[in-house]
Amino acid sequence: MALTGDIYKLMSTEDMLQGHAELCIHAYGFVKSMALKCAMELGIPAAIHGNGRGGGATLGELANRIALPPSRLPRLRRLMRVLTVSGVFSLQHQPEPAGDAVYGLTVASRLLVGDNDETSSSGLTRLVSLMLDPNLTAPFSGMSAWFMDDERPRSFFEMHHGEDMWDMAAREAALSSTIGDGMTDDSRFVVEVLLRESRACDVFRGLWSMVDVGGGSGAIARAIAAAFPHVECSVLDLPHVVAEAPEDGDVRFVSGDMFEYIPPADAVLLKSVMHDWRDDECVKILQKCKEAIPSRDEGGKVIIINMVVGSGTSNQGKDLKEEAQVLYDLFLMVFEGGEREEHEWEKIFLEAGFSGYKIIPVLGIRSIIEVYP
Template sequence: MQSNSHYSHTVACKFVRASSMAQNQSTPALTTTATTPGAELLQAQAELWCHMFGYLKPMALQCAIKLGIPNIISRHGGAASLSELCAALPVAPSKRTCLSRLMRLLATLGILREEKETSPGGEAEGSYLYHLTAVSRLLVDDDDGGHPCLSAFMANIAAPFHVVASLCLAEWFENDGGAAAAETPFMMAHGTSFWGVVCRDAQFAADFYASMRADSRFVAQIIVSQCREVFADVNSLVDVGGGDGTMAKAIAKAFPHVRCSVLDLPQVVGGNGMPGEGEEGTVEFIEGDMMVFIPPADAVLLKSIFIDWGDEDCVRILKQCKEAISTREPKGKVIIIDTVIGSASKRIFEEAQLLMDLNMMVLVPGKETGAAIGPHGCPLAGHAPNNSPSKMREEALDPRMFASRICGTVSQWGSYAVPLLC
């Protein structure tokens, strides 16, 4: 009852304020709402509502993906009316009246663009057209493959395993020992690590690997189109932890002179099989552990690897990278594609970085890399005491012999490596 009373009081205040403004437009205190204490409180309340009800944003986005809303709009030429959507979507007849509420939110969030329909005479009608935006075009997966699709990646982020794990954040922070103080909130929620669930739950594993393929296709399209100079002097490349070879295949297809291979664990490589007949951009798959050995190559590619591991393990990986390219003077290089916290040029990119960082804290023991600029503009972990784990990462590179050959990437929001700087 207290909650309902507060809500009623807030609504009443808004109604009284609106009524008073209508009756007395000359009252300064009522017209300058941006500076009144009441307006500030309402603004603060609205912000809290947006934050706390914000969990519905990914749920609405996931719902749109599962229903196929971006695909249907694309099939209608990039814009569709509510009636067209109702006719094409797998929505129960009794729920069709609710679809407009979902569409209104998606439009408000900028995922779609809402436009009032007009009659042939130019007069506005009561219904709306919903257009794809740059955001929702990344969710269309039924075209000829000419553009990247991130539907699988986005749907996986909102998976129940992830959501349930995030609900354990406060409990995880409070515990400092014993069985309840698991290494990550994910372990606290599910009793095993993220990779443990991947091994035991076939559907979760399938969705996870599908999301990684979608992300790799997206990144690969940027890399091969905007970073061509990086591969000009490379004849061989090994993609460490490259999964099913999506990234390596894209590189091999774009740069036929580069002999590409993928290093991954036996259980991952064993599930890949042989490339299909006539498939372009084929690669060699090698079973192995990156902590122990990385095959020699002109270039070692590490995409989204460091975020899964702590500092000491990252040092071990970097030492293996150093060994892998040590015989490839002077062209040996390591290409690191990862999120670099603190490198964002816009607020939206900074928020994306920090949300990804928190997501990784929930799922795995690793962390995103902090921004520091090494030789040739390469981002390295740094600005740390000489005995810190971050400093250990730098020393593993041996800046005099190795760091200058790390290819950093500076995308608009700090993820990936665009353009790669050598």
């Protein structure tokens, strides 16, 4: 008897049908991602937001606002059906006789109402575009080959593209902008939450100077300089990033390599940096940080903004937070990055010669970690 036949005989009909539905959902997870990407590229969140129906739009109104060719209208309904079932948009029905569906924004899609420019209102659109950039998603198809061959390059990004992400970004301006714009959106989001939380603000009180290492366009440093005008803020990043950074006088940009030298300051900020690197590399970065800051008694510290897997706050519940954290972690494995649990953080802090740390879980799925020399 065929093996598959045996497997079926071991399962009830109910379990077989449930399993089939579950496999469809898992296998077509990418359809959800691509539907989200399509909606952002078509400008659907902004079209719903700007429709003037109290933040809702019928299919016809939506089509009008995004100038959709009429022949594509039935397909737009199918796209919106996936995105409402998956919770990106909400769905109500107008009272009869019209009875048309009215699409609205949810807490997720409200963060995607942006004009994709350099204003502070661009939401998280460019961050989600970075998460879904084909340069990052395509290498996932080679993940199993990479797992089974330790002679291969160190990441499946490198296996796919023939070079690591930072080298490719230094060479390709488009990828560099995609990373820079996405991270700028993320930094503006984080700083908005951070400045509303007194426990988070306390981290920056009492500092006279701070260097944001791998600080990109300087969005966080600029916001900290504005909120705490006595703190002298600077940003250290790679030469091609600093060359593109908007200079504004409040923040000093320094071009360099964090593995070589970090300019001295009371505190070093590392936001969304450590999860890009292996443990041994993080230890090296932290050792350079330690050389740049004063002693613990003199107020020296490193401020890390990253995930502590299994820790953090989320109003949306434990399961959602856990799924977001583990998905983020595996996503970062594309370039051999990853998120860490508390014991993994502790190990690298101790190895780099730090004496203690405090986790401040006020950023949803992420935390602030103060690390003391």
